[in-house]
Amino acid sequence: PTQAEQLVLPSRSSTGKVAILTLNRPKALNALSSPLFAQLNQELEKADSDDEVRAIVVTGGEKVFAAGADIKEMKDKEFSEVYKADFLGDWSNITKIRKPIIGAVAGYALGGGCELALMTDILICTPNATFSQPEITLGIIPGGGGTQRLAGLIGKARAMDLVLTGRRISGTEAAQWGIASRVVEEGESVVEAAVKVGETIAGFGRIAVQAGKEAVNAGLELPLEQGLKAERRLFQQLFATQDQKEGMAAFAEKRKAAWTDK
Numbered sequence: 001p002t003q004a005e006q007l008v009l010p011s012r013s014s015t016g017k018v019a020i021l022t023l024n025r026p027k028a029l030n031a032l033s034s035p036l037f038a039q040l041n042q043e044l045e046k047a048d049s050d051d052e053v054r055a056i057v058v059t060g061g062e063k064v065f066a067a068g069a070d071i072k073e074m075k076d077k078e079f080s081e082v083y084k085a086d087f088l089g090d091w092s093n094i095t096k097i098r099k100p101i102i103g104a105v106a107g108y109a110l111g112g113g114c115e116l117a118l119m120t121d122i123l124i125c126t127p128n129a130t131f132s133q134p135e136i137t138l139g140i141i142p143g144g145g146g147t148q149r150l151a152g153l154i155g156k157a158r159a160m161d162l163v164l165t166g167r168r169i170s171g172t173e174a175a176q177w178g179i180a181s182r183v184v185e186e187g188e189s190v191v192e193a194a195v196k197v198g199e200t201i202a203g204f205g206r207i208a209v210q211a212g213k214e215a216v217n218a219g220l221e222l223p224l225e226q227g228l229k230a231e232r233r234l235f236q237q238l239f240a241t242q243d244q245k246e247g248m249a250a251f252a253e254k255r256k257a258a259w260t261d262k
């Protein structure tokens with residue numbers, strides 16, 4: 001795409017190990033149009049298959065992460081059209097990415113913006129970020145996973161409160177509720193904090209990192225007994241890797257592990 005059409009800007013951390021994807025549609029407050037989401041999916045897949053990349057940061061601007069799905073694009077859509085095209089179905093592609101995705105949220109994360117943030121693996125935000133599911137004010141409900149992920153994450157009462165009233169919560173509250181795992185200090189860069197987390201992850205063996213993400217995600221979908229079994233199998237399988245041998249030998253020999261990702 002030309003510069004004008006580049007709705008997602010890809011860049012790298014100084015080490016090259018963390019891919020940074022910046023939503024770039026400032027005039028529409030990063031409204032998540034279909035072309036924007038298609039580009040986001042493309043960039044995520046590129047980063048996932050690039051051997052140099054170990055973690056992915058998804059971020060927006062300083063005042064807006066994303067103000068939701070594109071209301072102007074949706075306004076005149078008909079049921080037959082959205083149903084046949086499985087509108088928003090491609091948003092779930094993010095869940096197929098194997099590398100850790102770190103969400104860095106400053107400012108508004110509304111509607112689909114909040115849902116995109118919920119799809120990241122580790123969410124970091126500023127204290128005054130604003131999370132909300134305002135779809136009810138538009139005569140619809142969240143369609144990017146909000147009702148499902150929020151209920152699992154913060155429980156029924158709080159999920160209902162957000163979904164049925166459209167109330168806004170701050171980044172500080174989002175962290176207290178368990179939506180975000182870290183809040184940066186006021187004035188601190190949320191992207192830098194997210195990249196730091198990505199670099200920490202980049203310092204570990206890739207197979208174990210992928211297995212850790214897979215195990216946590218399995219548990220979100222499976223009954224406990226099956227989730228525990230999935231975890232144990234992955235844990236046991238790691239004993240077939242060189243990295244397990246290396247990691248434990250390095251501990252015993254009091255030296256830093258040299259991971260080979262094998």
Ligand code: CAA
Nearest residue numbers: 027028029031067068069070071072111112134142143144
């Ligand atoms: N879709 C399309 N355009 C949007 C947009 C959206 N979600 N949010 C903002 N914009 C556009 C505005 O229309 C405006 O465009 P123009 O300059 O052409 O008029 C521009 O961005 C700036 O917006 P505002 O003038 O409204 O800026 P503000 O600072 O006064 O308000 C705001 C900011 C509170 C975020 C406000 O823009 C807002 O409420 N946006 C909509 C939020 C929303 O309802 N999101 C949910 C969408 S539905 C959804 O996401 C469904 C789903 O589950 C996937």
